[in-house]
Amino acid sequence: MKPITEYHDYRVYMRDFYEERKRVSYFTWRQFASLAGFVSPTYLKLVCEGKSRLSKPGIAKVAKAMGLEGFDYTYFGLLVKFESAKDAAEKEAILRELEREARLIKVRVVDADAFRYYENPACPIVRELAPILPKADPGEIAAHIKNKTTMLDVREVLQFLVKAGFLLKTGKGTYEQTEKSVKGSKEAIPLAMRSMNREMAKLGVQAIDTDGVEERNYSGVTMGIDETAYARIVEEINACRKKVIDIARECQNINQVYRLNLQLFPLTDKVSTRGKKKETSNE
Numbered sequence: 001m002k003p004i005t006e007y008h009d010y011r012v013y014m015r016d017f018y019e020e021r022k023r024v025s026y027f028t029w030r031q032f033a034s035l036a037g038f039v040s041p042t043y044l045k046l047v048c049e050g051k052s053r054l055s056k057p058g059i060a061k062v063a064k065a066m067g068l069e070g071f072d073y074t075y076f077g078l079l080v081k082f083e084s085a086k087d088a089a090e091k092e093a094i095l096r097e098l099e100r101e102a103r104l105i106k107v108r109v110v111d112a113d114a115f116r117y118y119e120n121p122a123c124p125i126v127r128e129l130a131p132i133l134p135k136a137d138p139g140e141i142a143a144h145i146k147n148k149t150t151m152l153d154v155r156e157v158l159q160f161l162v163k164a165g166f167l168l169k170t171g172k173g174t175y176e177q178t179e180k181s182v183k184g185s186k187e188a189i190p191l192a193m194r195s196m197n198r199e200m201a202k203l204g205v206q207a208i209d210t211d212g213v214e215e216r217n218y219s220g221v222t223m224g225i226d227e228t229a230y231a232r233i234v235e236e237i238n239a240c241r242k243k244v245i246d247i248a249r250e251c252q253n254i255n256q257v258y259r260l261n262l263q264l265f266p267l268t269d270k271v272s273t274r275g276k277k278k279e280t281s282n283e
Contacts, residue, residue: 118196
């Protein structure tokens with residue numbers, strides 16, 4: 001059975017635990033429920049099928065029945081809380097708690113790695129910058145980053161990127177990017193990306209005042225559209241983004257790290273236009 005830190009769903013872990021016990025011995029859902037102290041013989045089966053939820057008191061009971069202790073117990077509890085969270089903000093808070101707990105005992109958790117990478121803008125910046133510096137020590141890297149980043153921050157980010165496999169240290173002060181992508185669960189990645197977009201948008205605002213027009217390109221358009229037009233525009237944006245990535249990959253003499261923010265968002269609530277034609281205004 002896989003370590004619990006490789007699971008994104010507590011129900012899948014419980015089901016795998018049940019199947020593993022059943023494989024090596026006579027084990028039933030009734031026994032599993034009894035081992036955890038539940039009266040209903042089918043309660044845990046219903047939980048694993050998504051037809052019922054594990055209550056807060058039930059977390060400790062089930063964890064004990066499965067022999068979970070220490071960080072494994074904490075991780076299981078956080079998985080339950082994550083699944084039961086009411087909104088994205090609560091889910092983000094749980095991921096941050098999971099990332100902190102993982103760092104404390106130096107355990108690698110896939111979702112925690114993904115969230116940490118996307119939550120901190122320094123992670124992708126350092127990942128791009130370190131390989132192009134001839135002497136990529138933390139102080140040198142920090143000096144090249146426009147937003148305030150300390151040497152200690154960079155040292156910590158470098159250690160994380162190497163440990164998580166996003167950078168390969170090839171010598172003293174020399175790094176190479178790996179082909180490894182940032183992976184996580186279908187629930188965690190969108191939350192992590194939301195955090196990244198939020199932080200990068202802040203840096204974009206700062207650049208308006210700190211960088212000259214010869215170093216940045218800002219443009220926008222305010223327009224009235226419907227759902228069909230929105231879908232077509234999104235397709236064009238995605239196609240443009242892919243072309244930009246291809247251009248960046250072809251670059252042989254990298255000497256600077258840039259961020260491209262492509263943003264399309266509503267400025268108003270929907271209204272009934274009844275066929276009215278709206279004008280667009282360029283900015």
